[in-house]
Amino acid sequence: MEVPKSEELSEGIEESEQSVMIQPEPIVDKPKRGLGFQKTIDYITAYSFVTPAFIIIFLFGLFPIGYAFYMSLINWNVRKGKFIGFRNYLEIFGSWENLYWVLGGIALLFIGFLVQDKLSKSNHKIAKFSWLVFLVILVVAGVLFTTGWGAMMDTGDKAFLQSLVNTLYYALGTVPTQIIIGILIAFLLYQDIKFKEGFRLLYFLPYITPAVTTSVIFRIIFNREAYSIANRVINLFGLDPLKWRFESKPIMQLLGFNIEGFWAGPSLALIVIMIFGVWTFVGYNVVIFLSGLGNIPKEVYEAAEIDGATKWQLFRHITIPYLSPITFYLTLISLIGTFKAFNHIYVLKLPSAGDSVVTASVYIFERFYKFSQFGRATAMSMVLFLIILGLTFIQNKIMAERVFYG
Amino acid sequence: MANKDKITRSIGTIRKTHPIVRIVGKAIIYIVLTFGALVSLFPFFWMVSQSLMTLGETLQIRWLPAFPQWQNYAEAWSRARFGEYFLNSTWVTIGTIIGVLVTSILAAYAFARIEFPGRNIIFTIFLATMMVPESVTLIPNLFLIRGQIIPWGNWNDTFWVLTIPFIANAFSIFLLKQFFQQVPNELWDAARIDGAGHMRFLTQIVLPISTAPIVTVILFTFTGAWNAFSWPLIVTGRKWRTMMVGLYNFVSEAGTETQLLMAGAVISLIPIIILYIFTQKQFTQGIATTGLKG
Numbered sequence: 001m002e003v004p005k006s007e008e009l010s011e012g013i014e015e016s017e018q019s020v021m022i023q024p025e026p027i028v029d030k031p032k033r034g035l036g037f038q039k040t041i042d043y044i045t046a047y048s049f050v051t052p053a054f055i056i057i058f059l060f061g062l063f064p065i066g067y068a069f070y071m072s073l074i075n076w077n078v079r080k081g082k083f084i085g086f087r088n089y090l091e092i093f094g095s096w097e098n099l100y101w102v103l104g105g106i107a108l109l110f111i112g113f114l115v116q117d118k119l120s121k122s123n124h125k126i127a128k129f130s131w132l133v134f135l136v137i138l139v140v141a142g143v144l145f146t147t148g149w150g151a152m153m154d155t156g157d158k159a160f161l162q163s164l165v166n167t168l169y170y171a172l173g174t175v176p177t178q179i180i181i182g183i184l185i186a187f188l189l190y191q192d193i194k195f196k197e198g199f200r201l202l203y204f205l206p207y208i209t210p211a212v213t214t215s216v217i218f219r220i221i222f223n224r225e226a227y228s229i230a231n232r233v234i235n236l237f238g239l240d241p242l243k244w245r246f247e248s249k250p251i252m253q254l255l256g257f258n259i260e261g262f263w264a265g266p267s268l269a270l271i272v273i274m275i276f277g278v279w280t281f282v283g284y285n286v287v288i289f290l291s292g293l294g295n296i297p298k299e300v301y302e303a304a305e306i307d308g309a310t311k312w313q314l315f316r317h318i319t320i321p322y323l324s325p326i327t328f329y330l331t332l333i334s335l336i337g338t339f340k341a342f343n344h345i346y347v348l349k350l351p352s353a354g355d356s357v358v359t360a361s362v363y364i365f366e367r368f369y370k371f372s373q374f375g376r377a378t379a380m381s382m383v384l385f386l387i388i389l390g391l392t393f394i395q396n397k398i399m400a401e402r403v404f405y406g
Numbered sequence: 407m408a409n410k411d412k413i414t415r416s417i418g419t420i421r422k423t424h425p426i427v428r429i430v431g432k433a434i435i436y437i438v439l440t441f442g443a444l445v446s447l448f449p450f451f452w453m454v455s456q457s458l459m460t461l462g463e464t465l466q467i468r469w470l471p472a473f474p475q476w477q478n479y480a481e482a483w484s485r486a487r488f489g490e491y492f493l494n495s496t497w498v499t500i501g502t503i504i505g506v507l508v509t510s511i512l513a514a515y516a517f518a519r520i521e522f523p524g525r526n527i528i529f530t531i532f533l534a535t536m537m538v539p540e541s542v543t544l545i546p547n548l549f550l551i552r553g554q555i556i557p558w559g560n561w562n563d564t565f566w567v568l569t570i571p572f573i574a575n576a577f578s579i580f581l582l583k584q585f586f587q588q589v590p591n592e593l594w595d596a597a598r599i600d601g602a603g604h605m606r607f608l609t610q611i612v613l614p615i616s617t618a619p620i621v622t623v624i625l626f627t628f629t630g631a632w633n634a635f636s637w638p639l640i641v642t643g644r645k646w647r648t649m650m651v652g653l654y655n656f657v658s659e660a661g662t663e664t665q666l667l668m669a670g671a672v673i674s675l676i677p678i679i680i681l682y683i684f685t686q687k688q689f690t691q692g693i694a695t696t697g698l699k700g
Contacts, residue, residue, distance in 0.1 A: 042520050045604045049516035050528060053509040056574035061535035064546035067555065071545065185442055188435050201686055202443040205450070208682050208689065210633040212650040213671045216657060217449045220456065220664060227467045229452065283446065284693065291694035311431070340539045343635045347654055364541045369640060374545055381541040388539055 065385075068378045076375035088379035094155030101148025105141045110394075112137035160380055162355055163363035164387075169266035170345075170359055171338040173274040174281070179330055181278065182285025183323065187315055189286065190293045200290070204283040215276065215347035219245065222272045230272075245269050248354040267356035273348050280344070281337075285330055292326040293319070332395040339388050360384050450675075457482075457668035464664040475665065482669035491652035492673055495632055498568045498648060499677075502631040503624055505573025510623060513574070514582030515608050519594065529583075532576040540636060547571060548640060563643040572631065578623045581692075585619040586612060622692035625685055632678060649674045 072088050075081035093099045112134055119130035153161055189199055206214060221229040222244040231241040247254070250264035251271060259265075266274070300318055309317070320327075342361045349357040358366070364384065368377035456464055458474040483489040516522070517529050551561045551571075561567040589612055597607045613620070638648040647655070653670050682689060 043522045046516040046520040046522035049512040053513035053574040053579060054528065056509060056571070057532055057535055057576065059550070060547055060571040061538065061543065062531065064543040065538060067546035068542050185439070188439055191435055193435060199439050199443055200690065202446050204690060206446055208629065209675055209678055210650060212635050212653055213674045214449060216653055216667060216671050217453045219657065221449060221452060232467065279445070287690050287694050342540065361539065361541045365636065368545050378545055381545070385539060385542045388537065392537055
């Protein structure tokens with residue numbers, strides 16, 4: 001609560017504090033007109049303070065979303081064409097039915113998780129079979145999704161859909177890896193060791209340095225020549241030189257398996273990009289995990305140590321459960337990050353690796369930057385935006401509903 | 407007291423790991439951590455090493471140059487035009503930092519300390535813009551700065567196109583707001599009684615005690631502006647090409663001159679490394695408290 005001000009009052013205080021103590025009446029009586037006036041001044045001040053930021057954020061952050069949506073409804077290649085409604089979207093998905101199948105699969109999966117969660121918590125007889133229910137839902141959801149997705153790949157924009165698959169590969173390859181390495185290093189750094197600060201400084205270096213610069217270095221390390229660093233390293237293990245960034249073949253085929261489609265896995269070129277991703281973001285995960293470790297009450301460890309727990313048991317049964325909210329947060333924020341990732345992928349990719357290294361954001365960029373397909377590119381960017389919104393929604397939903405102490 | 411003694415004694419008896427086990431355990435920890443640190447560091451070592459080699463040496467199997475070729479840096483700076491790009495990036499970074507400080511300090515103060523209609527809505531809208539991927543905003547913004555949506559002329563390849571769109575962001579406002587909210591109300595009451603308005607309170611009381619969050623904002627803005635790539639790539643030409651775009655273009659323009667490319671890479675890192683070494687505590691703390699992924 002602030003004391004309403006009037007001229008006499010402030011003067012009175014400057015002269016002597018006592019007068020206020022003895023005669024509090026003016027504070028109560030005077031303020032009504034002053035308060036209204038002060039409010040107006042406050043409003044004007046506030047709006048003029050917020051306006052510069054508002055103009056910039058509105059113009060370059062908010063307005064573009066609406067305008068991108070508007071562009072996505074127009075047949076806009078180099079020059080602006082006709083209004084075509086949702087045709088740009090339709091051409092991405094092939095047909096609306098395909099989209100319904102895919103979305104139905106995802107929705108069912110989400111419902112499955114909720115049902116499983118509810119059932120496993122209840123004491124009802126069925127609870128024992130909750131995993132069975134979940135399994136059935138999972139299978140049905142999987143069938144729905146793959147049916148829709150297959151049809152989409154056949155009739156829709158195959159290259160864009162493939163870029164989403166590549167993004168998924170990239171996410172699956174990097175997110176769990178960097179989290180596991182991150183939590184391990186953070187745990188080791190948290191022990192009673194020397195040079196703690198020094199280690200942290202070094203681990204954090206890749207994250208803080210510009211992605212373009214470090215990608216340029218990785219370009220050279222993962223060259224296809226026999227003298228490149230990557231080839232020298234595998235040579236130590238007696239392996240033949242690989243083409244690395246230039247290799248568009250899926251990893252499973254390189255390993256000698258005769259697999260096609262999704263399960264053939266990412267290309268070696270995309271795996272190089274994943275290695276870069278992990279190398280960059282481990283340090284970030286370490287820092288976040290370290291701050292989480294600092295919040296675990298010391299007493300918990302002490303109590304467990306008195307009970308004779310080993311270091312591994314401490315890690316497994318105290319550290320990991322206590323860190324699980326952070327792990328979850330990092331997983332989703334990293335997942336969202338993979339859908340936004342652009343700079344290092346764009347710098348590391350090569351034409352000879354073909355479509356295998358083109359993730360969604362890179363594909364969208366090329367559509368408009370190289371081919372000036374503005375309408376189609378904005379439609380794809382809106383799809384990407386909706387995916388990110390969906391992930392954010394799941395993040396908020398789950399974060400709000402349960403604290404992970406599992 | 408006796409009870410406590412008992413507990414400490416029991417800790418002593420139960421947690422008695424063999425000294426050799428302890429030493430081996432410690433050794434493993436150091437080995438793992440050192441290995442990780444080497445992996446983190448190696449690409450940087452390789453960059454510096456290659457930047458000092460002759461062109462011939464970069465094509466051989468060798469770890470270090472026979473004689474460090476310092477003139478590579480001079481050549482990268484002038485002939486490869488990295489000096490020019492470096493200065494461009496410097497100006498852009500300074501301009502962005504000044505802009506961000508002005509807009510976000512003012513806005514954060516209003517959000518934190520003044521009640522006004524629409525405060526929460528506007529703040530939520532600001533925060534929501536943090537979720538929007540650059541893929542969405544890039545294309546409309548390109549049309550915007552070319553003057554195709556609002557007729558304000560074409561800003562392509564100017565200082566303004568690289569700074570104006572970035573001189574306000576929700577993250578900085580959020581960070582400062584969190585801090586400004588913690589300034590005790592008593593200070594404001596006292597200032598107001600002394601006849602100070604919001605502007606005076608902000609500049610004379612709030613800012614002097616807010617150096618920590620302001621430094622964090624400067625750090626994030628610095629790295630954001632210096633490391634920016636996709637926007638400068640599409641809106642700069644010959645004149646305002648930034649360090650990152652220059653580096654990327656050099657890859658395709660002179661793909662074989664690895665030593666110059668690496669010298670350019672070193673030059674592009676210098677400001678960030680210096681900044682990082684001097685402020686690393688603030689850096690890591692800033693990231694740990696905000697959880698922001700840059």
